Each structure stands twice: as structure tokens, then as C-alpha cells.
Amino acid sequence: MSLRMLKSILLKIGFWALVAVLVLYAVFPFYYAVVTSLKPSSELFEVSYWVDSIDFFNYAAVLSQPTFLAAIRNSVLVAVSVVIIALLLGLTAAWALGRVRFRGRTMVMMIVLGVSMFPQVAVLSGLFEVIRTLDLYNSPGGLILSYTIFTLPFTVWILTTFMRQLPDELEEAAIVDGASPWITLTKVFMPLLWPAMVTTGLLAFIAAWNEFLFALTFTLTDTQRTVPVAIALISGGSQYELPWGPIMAASVIVTVPLVVLVVIFQRRIVSGLTAGAVKG
Amino acid sequence: MASVTLEKVNKRFGSTRVIEDVSLDISDGEFVVFVGPSGCGKSTLLRLIAGLESITHGDLMIDDTRVNNMTPPERGIGMVFQSYALYPHMSVYDNIAFGLKLAKSDRQTVDERVRQTAKILQLDGLLDRLPKALSGGQRQRVAIGRAMAREPRILLFDEPLSNLDAALRVQTRNEIAHLHERLGATMIYVTHDQVEAMTLADRIVVLNEGHVEQTGSPRELYERPGSRFVAGFIGSPKMNFLTVKARREGGAGCRISVPGMGEHVLSRQLNSDSEGGAVTLGVRPEHLKPVAATGAVGFNILNVEYLGSEAYLYLETPDGEPLVCRTEAPSAFARGERVTLDFAPHQAHLFDHEGRALPPVDASEARVSATMS
Numbered sequence: 095m096s097l098r099m100l101k102s103i104l105l106k107i108g109f110w111a112l113v114a115v116l117v118l119y120a121v122f123p124f125y126y127a128v129v130t131s132l133k134p135s136s137e138l139f140e141v142s143y144w145v146d147s148i149d150f151f152n153y154a155a156v157l158s159q160p161t162f163l164a165a166i167r168n169s170v171l172v173a174v175s176v177v178i179i180a181l182l183l184g185l186t187a188a189w190a191l192g193r194v195r196f197r198g199r200t201m202v203m204m205i206v207l208g209v210s211m212f213p214q215v216a217v218l219s220g221l222f223e224v225i226r227t228l229d230l231y232n233s234p235g236g237l238i239l240s241y242t243i244f245t246l247p248f249t250v251w252i253l254t255t256f257m258r259q260l261p262d263e264l265e266e267a268a269i270v271d272g273a274s275p276w277i278t279l280t281k282v283f284m285p286l287l288w289p290a291m292v293t294t295g296l297l298a299f300i301a302a303w304n305e306f307l308f309a310l311t312f313t314l315t316d317t318q319r320t321v322p323v324a325i326a327l328i329s330g331g332s333q334y335e336l337p338w339g340p341i342m343a344a345s346v347i348v349t350v351p352l353v354v355l356v357v358i359f360q361r362r363i364v365s366g367l368t369a370g371a372v373k374g
Numbered sequence: 375m376a377s378v379t380l381e382k383v384n385k386r387f388g389s390t391r392v393i394e395d396v397s398l399d400i401s402d403g404e405f406v407v408f409v410g411p412s413g414c415g416k417s418t419l420l421r422l423i424a425g426l427e428s429i430t431h432g433d434l435m436i437d438d439t440r441v442n443n444m445t446p447p448e449r450g451i452g453m454v455f456q457s458y459a460l461y462p463h464m465s466v467y468d469n470i471a472f473g474l475k476l477a478k479s480d481r482q483t484v485d486e487r488v489r490q491t492a493k494i495l496q497l498d499g500l501l502d503r504l505p506k507a508l509s510g511g512q513r514q515r516v517a518i519g520r521a522m523a524r525e526p527r528i529l530l531f532d533e534p535l536s537n538l539d540a541a542l543r544v545q546t547r548n549e550i551a552h553l554h555e556r557l558g559a560t561m562i563y564v565t566h567d568q569v570e571a572m573t574l575a576d577r578i579v580v581l582n583e584g585h586v587e588q589t590g591s592p593r594e595l596y597e598r599p600g601s602r603f604v605a606g607f608i609g610s611p612k613m614n615f616l617t618v619k620a621r622r623e624g625g626a627g628c629r630i631s632v633p634g635m636g637e638h639v640l641s642r643q644l645n646s647d648s649e650g651g652a653v654t655l656g657v658r659p660e661h662l663k664p665v666a667a668t669g670a671v672g673f674n675i676l677n678v679e680y681l682g683s684e685a686y687l688y689l690e691t692p693d694g695e696p697l698v699c700r701t702e703a704p705s706a707f708a709r710g711e712r713v714t715l716d717f718a719p720h721q722a723h724l725f726d727h728e729g730r731a732l733p734p735v736d737a738s739e740a741r742v743s744a745t746m747s
Contacts, residue, residue, distance in 0.1 A: 263459035266426050271473035271520070272447035281472075285463040 192257030
């Protein structure tokens with residue numbers, strides 16, 4: 095009896111200890127960034143895990159730079175465009191791949207998956223030529239194009255998987271009701287695919303928002319840069335000084351939108367939305 | 375309201391023939407039930423009529439117009455699916471209104487039709503609910519409402535009751551019968567349950583392996599099955615079959631002798647194949663009268679099933695498959711007793727070795743049974 099109680103208590107302690115380790119591991123870097131960003135530069139190299147005095151000087155410094163504001167604008171433009179294009183193409187492709195029976199469907203799915211297996215560096219030079227040819231160098235268009243290439247495969251795969259789970263009779267009911275494929279897709283399937291679309295959209299947004307290599311390679315001037323590159327290129331008064339304070343402040347600023355998005359949309363990521371469509 | 379005509383309709387999936395040369399005339403306002411075991415192609419046939427599958431060969435006409443290449447709404451059909459297939463994110467109102475809105479009806483007509491449909495199906499109070507907040511029977515009614523709101527010429531039902539429990543099934547069955555009377559629409563109904571077929575149909579189409587086995591009113595199929603397959607499928611418990619030897623008996627048909635059942639003269643014509651050979655005798659459980667056995671011949675009673683209004687005796691036979699015999703309840707017999715069986719010759723059926731029913735001897739008897747149905 096007492097042995098069993100002891101065991102359950104120990105198990106509970108062990109469980110929460112593991113949770114604590116995980117949370118610490120995941121959150122600490124970000125927490126330290128926040129703490130650093132709130133310190134005046136004079137205290138920067140004193141190691142402390144708590145903020146004694148809050149100082150918003152770093153934030154003011156970052157936000158007063160017009161190049162940083164332009165970078166945020168570019169990032170928003172690129173990320174939102176990538177999400178919209180990826181979801182639109184992904185949804186229509188998922189309808190075709192998940193709902194229409196045609197020869198070579200599995201082949202197409204495999205090719206789509208294959209595309210996403212190339213590392214970025216492998217396609218960098220080729221993509222550079224493509225972007226030069228299309229006259230998209232040093233413009234958001236070039237980034238939207240290249241990000242979409244890497245975002246579409248998983249968007250298509252996830253949405254196709256979800257699309258296949260929707261009952262066939264639902265589509266047939268819509269056909270009997272006189273719905274065209276487009277109406278069926280937008281009025282019947284899309285509301286049921288909301289959870290999947292939110293998830294993939296969020297992943298696409300985060301990928302586009304955080305991307306560094308393409309953003310560095312395909313842009314040239316400060317006005318066209320996105321946030322990750324802009325932060326990396328924040329420089330101090332001399333080549334021997336790294337302005338950690340402003341860099342951390344900028345990092346916190348660009349992380350906040352992601353956190354907000356996840357918090358807003360996590361409520362929409364609900365399962366069981368198809369409950370009631372069919373018996374069971 | 376519309377008539378439906380199928381002319382030598384064929385359907386193939388790859389190299390498998392699912393529907394073979396089905397020809398059928400369904401007249402305006404008729405309630406036709408497709409019935410058959412699973413895999414017989416009844417659902418496929420319904421989907422061909424609906425326009426959800428394409429016809430490989432043959433013509434489908436609705437009101438004398440060839441509709442092979444028309445979409446379901448152009449054909450003017452409404453369909454109720456087995457799984458209901460309600461749009462889960464839409465309220466009952468929107469589910470019913472969906473087709474009407476797509477048909478570009480103005481808002482007032484849509485509203486009028488939806489409310490009228492809801493009233494007929496007693497869904498008035500549920501219009502704002504989502505499908506997940508409805509019971510099985512209510513969902514089924516919404517599915518029917520969605521199918522009939524556009525006032526289609528033909529209503530199709532694909533096993534609509536198979537997901538309901540027994541009590542609700544009887545109730546919904548009655549509602550569908552009532553609805554047919556009220557709307558007067560042509561209805562085609564698919565089921566594997568012969569009770570549904572018998573109770574609902576003006577005419578039953580029995581399908582077997584992709585072809586039409588027999589069509590006719592429930593009574594015709596019950597009393598004069600054209601084949602052993604139909605005889606075994608219609609009626610519950612199913613008809614008893616025994617392999618017997620038959621001899622031609624003058625002009626009066628044929629004589630058969632069954633151990634434990636005595637000798638009978640049946641007015642059935644033996645064809646050249648079955649003359650002297652083995653034929654199958656079919657007698658329904660309700661037409662067998664058990665009599666307590668006196669001699670050595672007879673059947674052992676394996677089991678007695680008591681159902682309140684009636685009882686079934688299961689009798690041991692030499693070839694394994696037990697005979698079933700219906701008696702009034704409580705039964706006068708108990709397990710382990712021996713009985714002989716008697717039946718009226720006109721209630722017995724004979725089938726040749728290919729399963730075809732042997733025809734009555736003279737036309738006069740055919741006429742008698744024709745007037746009966």
C-alpha cells in the first residue's frame with residue numbers, strides 16, 4: 095500500500111522533472127534573448143538570469159532604423175504571399191491528388207516529395223540563374239518564388255492526406271446538389287479542411303519568416319532585405335563591436351508575430367470538425 | 375415526376391462487368407426497389423441512374439430524353455445516401471438550402487421551400503442545429519429533406535435505413551412510404567433487406583451478379599418466383615429447398631416423392647432436362663404443416679424458436695441444411711420429437727438444375743395466379 099503510494103509519488107515527480115527540463119531547454123534561449131534585450135549595454139556582459147532594471151533603449155534604437163522597418167515590411171509581404179500562394183495551389187492540387195483518380199497519381203506525389211528532399215544549397219546556384227532570368231533578383235518576388243518551391247511539397251502532402259480522409263459521399267452529395275468542383279472545394283471541403291490549412295499555413299509562414307540563405311543570396315540592397323538578414327547585418331560602431339542589445343531586441347520583435355499567430359490559430363486547430371457528417 | 379427507361383445498360387470497371395444488359399421501365403410515380411445480396415450491383419445501378427458513374431454501354435432515358443451525358447441536377451434527381459453525407463459545418467437549414475442556392479433560386483423561394491420541406495419532415499424546430507447535434511433518425515430526415523427540396527423528378531435512396539436501429543427503421547420506413555404517397559414522385563430505392571423491399575415497393579427488381587433476375591410486385595415475387603435465387607431471397611425465413619426426383623404424371627404434371635413428406639402431384643411441367651432427373655422442390659416455412667410422426671419416417675426436431683406470435687421448428691435433414699417450418703405459438707412440438715410434414719401442392723415450387731422455376735402445366739392455372747396478384 096505505502097510502497098504503491100511512494101511509487102506513484104516518485105513517478106509524478108519524475109514526470110514533472112522531465113517536463114521542467116524540456117521547458118527549460120526550449121524556452122531558455124528565447125528567455126535569455128529577452129533578458130539581454132532589456133539590459134543597458136553597460137551591463138551586457140554581466141551574467142544574470144533576471145532583469146533588475148528594464149531599459150527599452152535597445153528597442154527604440156532598432157525601431158528608429160528605417161532599414162529595419164523596411165525589412166519587417168518585406169518579411170510580412172513575402173511570408174503572407176507565400177502562405178496564400180501555397181495554400182491556394184496546395185488545396186487545388188490536393189483536390190486533384192486526393193479526389194480524382196488518374197494514371198500516375200502516386201508518381202506525381204513521389205515527385206512532389208522528391209523536390210523537397212534537395213537541400214537549399216544544392217539548388218541555390220540554379221535558382222539564382224532562374225531568378226536572374228525572370229528579372230526577380232533583389233525583389234520580394236524572387237523570395238516568394240523560391241520559398242514557394244520549398245513550401246508547396248509539404249502543403250500538398252498534408253492537405254492531400256486530409257482530403258483523402260473526407261468521405262466520398264460528401265462530394266457525391268454536393269455533385270447531386272449541383273455543385274461544380276470549385277464550389278465543392280470552397281464551400282464543402284475548405285471549411286472541413288480548416289484545421290489542416292491553419293497548420294500548414296502556419297508552418298509555411300514560419301518557414302518563410304525565418305529563412306536566411308535565400309534571403310541573403312537573392313537580395314542586394316537594404317530596402318529589399320527580410321528580417322533575418324537585416325538582423326544579421328546589424329553592425330556596431332566598429333568592426334570589433336557586436337551590438338548584442340539591439341540584435342536581441344530585434345530578434346524579440348520579430349518573434350512576437352509568430353507567437354501571436356500560433357496563439358490565435360491554435361483554437362482553430364481543432365479536431366473532430368467532421369463529426370456529424372456521417373454516422374460513426 | 376418522370377419515367378425512367380434503361381435499355382441494355384452495361385457498366386464495367388476495368389475488365390469486370392458489374393452491370394450486364396439491364397433493361398427496365400420505371401413509370402411515372404412508381405416506387406421501385408432494387409434488391410439483392412451485397413455485390414450484386416444494385417448500388418452501382420442506382421449510381422448509374424443518378425449520374426455518379428458513367429454508363430459503359432446502353433441508354434438511360436428520363437421522360438424519353440437520353441440523359442447518359444447529363445449531370446445529376448440536369449437529370450432532375452435527388453439522392454439520399456447511406457451515410458447521410460450531410461455537410462457537417464452547415465446548419466440543417468443550410469444543408470437543405472444548399473442545392474436551392476446553387477440553382478440560383480431567389481432568397482424568398484429558397485426560404486419558402488426549406489421551411490415547407492422542414493414542415494413535411496417535422497424538422498421545424500431543428501433548422502438552426504448542426505448535424506452533429508441531431509440523432510440518427512433526424513439526420514436521415516435532413517438527408518431526405520435535402521434531396522427533395524429541389525423538387526427533383528426522381529428520388530433515389532441508397533440503403534437509407536441501414537444505419538438506423540431496428541425500431542427507428544420501421545418508423546422511418548413508414549415515413550418514406552407516406553412521403554411517396556404525398557409527393558407522388560418516382561422513387562428508386564436500393565436495399566439488401568427483403569422486408570424493406572416487400573413493404574415499400576410497388577415493384578421489386580431482384581438483381582443477381584449484375585443482371586436482373588426478376589421484376590414484379592412483391593406478391594408476384596413471393597408467390598411465383600421465377601428462379602431459385604429469387605425464391606430464396608424473398609421471404610423470411612427463407613424458402614426450404616430439397617433435391618427430389620420427379621416423374622411425369624400423365625397430363626396432370628409430375629409426381630414427386632419426399633421421405634417424410636409423402637407423395638404429391640404438382641401441376642408443373644417438367645422440361646426435357648429435368649425429366650427423370652433431379653429437381654429442386656421449394657416450400658416456404660409457412661406452407662409446411664408439421665404432423666406428429668407415427669412411423670419410422672420423419673424429421674428430428676433440432677430446435678424450436680419461440681417468437682411470441684409464431685414459432686419456428688428446425689428439422690434435421692440427411693443433407694445437412696435444416697428445414698424450417700413455421701407453426702403457431704406456443705408450438706405443440708418440442709425439441710427431440712419426430713414429425714412428418716405436409717404441404718398443399720399449389721404452394722410448392724419446382725426448379726430445374728439451373729435454378730429456373732418450372733412453369734405450371736396449363737394456362738388456366740397461370741391465369742388463376744395472375745388474377746390473384
